[in-house]
Amino acid sequence: MKSRPGGGRLATYAAVASGGFRRYATYRLATAAGVFTNSVFGCIICFTYLALWQERPDIGGWDAQDAVTFVWIGQSLLMTVALFGGGFSDELADRIRTGDIAVDLGRPVDLQGWRYAEDLGRSAFHLLGRGVAPTLVGALLFSLAWPANPLTWLAFLGSVTLAVTVSFAIRYLIGLGAFWVLDVRGFVVVIGFVQLFCSGMVLPLVVFPAGLETALRLLPFAALIQVPAEVLLEKSTGWGLLAALGSQLGWAVVLLGAGRALTRHATRRLVVQGG
């Protein structure tokens, strides 16, 4: 990370974010491999949804084209919102376990802000590198429902940014867990499952039985995939759009706040052994 004397705080965060972007952009072959895998999965899931929608053409108020489009939005966002965890939070947990966190806390940047900037950079790369190409494959093979209103793309971008923020806030909390337990991998796996399921990634929430759908929409995980997808599919428009973005923003604020409070609490009791 380059230091920029006199560059101001924003410049620091921008440098951190661009570092986050470049860190993942370095592995071009890995990205190509990921695009291939996302495309294969996208195709398989499309055929399963098409079979489902053939049985029930109006399930959840969506048509088959909405469902197929949802698949590619999901594949694009899978890495962008780091649904399987990973990225900075493993590293954060690791640094807490080894005690290196003391160095991070001594830096003249806020721990959460620094990690957030880095994760925004990473997610921007994953959206471009792992999102766009599979969706093009999807668009070639299937008929997708593109937004009628071009401004929807802008709303979608905002919604994705908020989704990344919610996802970051959750992973930050998991990483901080290493202050209390030695090995957070168990947490990571369990939260990974909850996110997979409750975000709509495994099955769009509209297909769930009504009571379950309502319950899952009250959780922060819907903000990761289901909400941005409904923005792009123009299922959330007008006030509905504001409500959708508002719910994401609400969760982002609450979870980031919890992360800040927990950081303060943890660092107050932090004892670093010398030697």
Next chain:
Amino acid sequence: MTALVRSWQAYRAISGAWVRAAMAYRASFVALALGQVLTSGADFIAIVLMFASIDTLGGFGLGEIALLYGLTGLGLGIADLVAGSTEQLGRRVRDGSLDTMLVRPVPALVQVAADQFALRRIGRISQATVVLGWALLHVDIDWNLTRAALLVTTIGSGAVIYLSIYVLGAAFQFVAGDAAEVQNAFTYGGVTLTQYPLTIYPVEVVRAVTFLLPLAFVNWYPALHLLGRDDPLGLPGWVQAASPLAALALAAVAGVAWRGGVRRYRSTGS
């Protein structure tokens, strides 16, 4: 034969050490194994949720799909437990740790598979076994000795087919070390594809997983026989019992690929 025995002993010694290491953190182990049960079960829960609004998918009922799901899940689960670590080959090539393995008197493939052995992967096996058991209680199979034997050989063949894919993936990483994720498309992608009846896919896909990469032999063809269903491709009846042949053929290809990979391997030198 003695070489085989020695390989097995080495595999057991290395994997045993990793099991003892994992057991030192018992709570972590339980959480990770449980997480595996949940994650690998997510797809099945999704299928059950779908069936809240439908009676058949691609012409198959929930019990029949559970049979397909259980068979393919069990095949992958066993292969993943035995050789899931081979996914790390690219990293080993990068950091040079493969070199030490190549000079030891045990086949490198055995060491690569046994190193970092993760017992938590029984999570997927147990989840698939439960689904398979449930399926066998809920589908109408006219049991006889042949069908029982077919069920057992299918599980074994499925495991060998997925094992071969792991080895092929590892061999590919000799060429493209960073492309480890490609094999996920065939292992996890394969399991996702085959947990549904192949009737929902275009016929080209069915042909590809029959003749190109024999994933359909993991569950589809034997299940057609068990369930007394017609083969949509109209292949001859013996194909439904041919899973062991498909498994052996793919294993042979994987063996050749692995040897080729080792032969062209060039150390990083660091």
